[in-house]
Amino acid sequence: MKRQEKSGVNRRQVLLGAGAAALAAPFAGRSLFAQGNSSQKKYIFIICAAGGANILDSFLAQATGPAAFTNLVTVNGSPFKAAPVLQNSIQGAIPLGNGYAQATFLQKFAADTAVMTCEVSSVNHIIAAKRAISGDNAFGGRTLPEAIASTFGKSLPLANLMLAGGGYALHGDDVTVSDAYRGQFVADPLMFAFATHGYKGITGAVGPDEMRAARELRLQLESVSRFQQQYKGSRILDSYQRNRERIVESLEKGDTVTKLMLLDPAANNLSQYGFQVSGDIDLVRGKFPNLATDPYEARLALGFLAAKSGLSNAVTIAPSQAPQITAQGSPNSPIAFDWSHVDHRGAQNAMWSYILKGIDGLIDLLKATDVDGDPSQGKMWDRSMIYIATEFGRDKVSSGGSGHHLNNGVVLISPLLKGNKIYGGVDVNTGLTYGFDPATGAPDPNRKMKEKHIYGAIAHAMGLSFEGRLDYTAMVRKA
């Protein structure tokens, strides 16, 4: 098996990107933050199937064995199976699920969808989630969003946008990652835009000229203060001041506050405060109609807009743990996939539908959108990887509650992958998955794929190399 001999992305790509970055200048109609490195930009969207999403309840569903389904759906030409939409409820009282069929997803996206089996190394939610994004320290402790942000999102002001929590939001263990590529946590996606502008919308505040003068004065005052001298060399102080100088004005000049504004203008009197709703609000609302009330949809909308606007290229999104109860029921279960402890099949079925429906909308948007607003750069989807990350699988059961299980598989969706394929397989007698040969893609019942293999396959597909990474030739679609 061939291993990468040296660390580093393709050196030629880096140099080309650097040259372009040096020469290019932002121009009207395109993202202010394109920074000339559009040619190298790639996007990763990590959708956190939080709580333990079981692959046997989605595209590796089985017709026989301990976790057998009846009425499995097969989509033409696809090796995947789709579990039927179930009509479960929360404790017999609240209808559960949004009715979205897994088959719908496969009909639209099977060609770009790959399932990779795995057996992970922890069933602790926090630890397992961190390993899901760090590949169990496959790349020196650098998480996938950190790695992709720092490699393909250079100079982006908020390269690594974190719309998730728990273990998915933890920093990696690589101390060399600059805080410019650490996750920027978003508490409330509907309100996030406000934090991207220093003064807009503040009653009686000053304009850009006065702000510039005030900021300059602040710098002068700090430079002569005893405090600054006393704490010269303080990491927290240096970091704060570097961040302040690095992104404040760039976010303001790019009018990020408008691009990311998702609040309803009428209900919130936006115009009274000088704000406008995002020009893309109808676009995202078309795919995420409940974004005003459903945090998952709002996070998807904000994540897309941040990437579209050239702010971010690594976006991590998780659903809410709270059920979004309406008169029709709840589309998601309490505590997300972990409701499986109470109702395995109902939780898994509803949550897979919930997660996949959101991704369906996201892919549609990425397919319709030019990179940095520049048609010559192609569509965002052509450079995107969607990784449905989860902590672990569940017990291989068909009903009732279920516990955590190391054995599982993950779903990757990307044009960078050879899709419509299962990498690995399932022992129908036990429901346990097994691995494959990364070079040939051949299933291997004696092999287990670990977190580092998932990380490695994603890295390879995105063009990221590092010491110890295997080649996943069988999985990667050639450009």
Place this chain on the structure above:
Amino acid sequence: MKLLGITLLIAIGLLGCNHKVKKHNVRSAGANEETDASANAKGGGGMNESSPAGLNLVWKRYRAFEGGLVQGLSLPKADVCKELGQYSCIDKIHLTVLGGNEPYQLGQYERPSAPTALTPLAVERVILAACGKRLELDKAAGGGALVFKFFPLAGASPSAAQLKAQAGELYKRFLAREAEGPELDAVAAFAGKIANPEKAAISLCLAIGSSAENIFL
């Protein structure tokens, strides 16, 4: 976010693991990469937020930051800052970037260990809102102004002396100390840069109120 679990077990591979965290094998990009240890050495953050002994500052987090504005500008807590006139800047909109956490709804069980990239912007917004509120009150108070009382808020651009007097007041109110000579010199040099006295007052308030000394302890 933290989820529930029945079986907390940690499966650890005893064999075949040789992960490292070592600087020499984590390089991912070429010479133009901006993410490196040197950036962190200059304050880029990273896993360990500590500095050498005596250089470890304490972040003045959301409640103390707010308290400083309530006390320093003699404002009711509710008037310090509201986005769109209705959402609390401190307790809701900017809570996380100002150092807090919301456990009940958002499942944030820990506060951020250090300011984030967007903290400086949130700081500016809150300071500006509070300064603006104080200015509004002082304008209405006329001769009874509490804070902005060292030059008329309508009319001519404030002089260097007036700005220095105002700065001295703001240093005491925000930073709990006297302004020093070089600082007052910088303030004096600010005279004439903003003609409108109200805007000059707000700008001065922002410059002193959002300086790092008011963010860290």
Place this chain on the structure above:
Amino acid sequence: MRRFLVGSLWLSLLGSSHALATSASTDIFCQKYPKALGCESKQASCAICHTAVPSLNAYGDDIKGALTGPIDATLIGALDKIEALDSDEDGASNITEIEHHSAPGNGSIKPEADAQLAYDPVIAMRRLRAIYCGNPASYEDLQKVKTAADPKAILHAELNKCLASPFWKGEALFRLADKKIQPLSAIGFGGNVVIADYRYDYRLFSYIMSDDHDVRELLSANYHIDESGARVEGVIARQEPAQVGQRIVIGGGQPLDPTRRAGMITTQWFLAFYTMFAPLPRNTASQTYREYLGMDIAKGEGLMPVANEPRDVDARNVKQADCAVCHSTLDPLSYAFSTYVGIETVQAFLFNSNGTYRATRQPWEAQGQLFGQPVTNLLDWATKARNSDPFKKNIANMFFKQALSRDPLPSEQGEFEALWKALPDDAYSANKLIHRLIETKAFGGKRS
């Protein structure tokens, strides 16, 4: 992050057939390097060799490469071989780091020349007012400190006011409890699916951690605190009736028999949230171990394998080698929790049974161990835990981090050790610990 840990140093020096570490390895390391981080009480930190078990850091990796045979037999030689190396490439040799309470495998932590620090009461005043009062010191406050003959007296008086304030008791201490309680509004009081009421947990935590109460009651209190702040003895009924409809309410109040209570770890929320439906409540035990004793098994901390464990009493297949390395500690920790109900449905609806004690729930209650000693039940477990050094260290570390947002530096280990060791002399008062903390140079030190 550094921890002060019980347990074996190296679970395994991974990837080597020689490298399965034992608790003897810890002793070898600490005998050779008594000044090393964590070895002051013969307990070394996994972080010396691991990023997160099983992943090795650079120092652990170099040890692995230097072993020539079974770890217990060849460790000394391997340690000698790599003393002069700088495994983490931070400019300080491994031996220098070990001898200066630093981390040879963590490049962001390196020994430093002892900084000349002077205690500055003005800095301390600025910090204590913000941290403990939520209200920064004014110009006048600082002038008083600057001109006082005994500035520390002013600091302590001010601190007393802060620690009695609504901010400290009703906000700061609540935030300190978040990670221990991990509330979730959707399933707490007033939520859509109510399994328990975590407001009791916050109130109990705040009560115990204030007003010079004994912090050991975190693991022994048999009372609760009501919304008025008063102690409530005995069983507490649900505040809203059980229901199944648009909302589902099956929990609430505090139904556990007071004679079976052990403070924060036997509230209805704690047991329902962490145990849920598990026959063997490993999650509950590990959360207790992590949050009240400072040891996170998921990170390989506090591992003290018990002979003939794990027995896999609930058929979870934990005997396989990958799992057994942690479960040989975790399962014996968990047995004592197994007679406490997590979540039930019909029983809970009818009888508010979540978080109650049921001797017949599982048969493993008396089979557990904590710190290598047998425990007969959860009360015994909690007694041993709250009287241990890890408990004291965890309390001190909690307040140190709450104040300074960081762990103690290598050069601050002396001050830190003094903090936790003073707890018995201070009748285990959190307030008194904080009074000591504000006098440290870590808190109020300034470069001179």
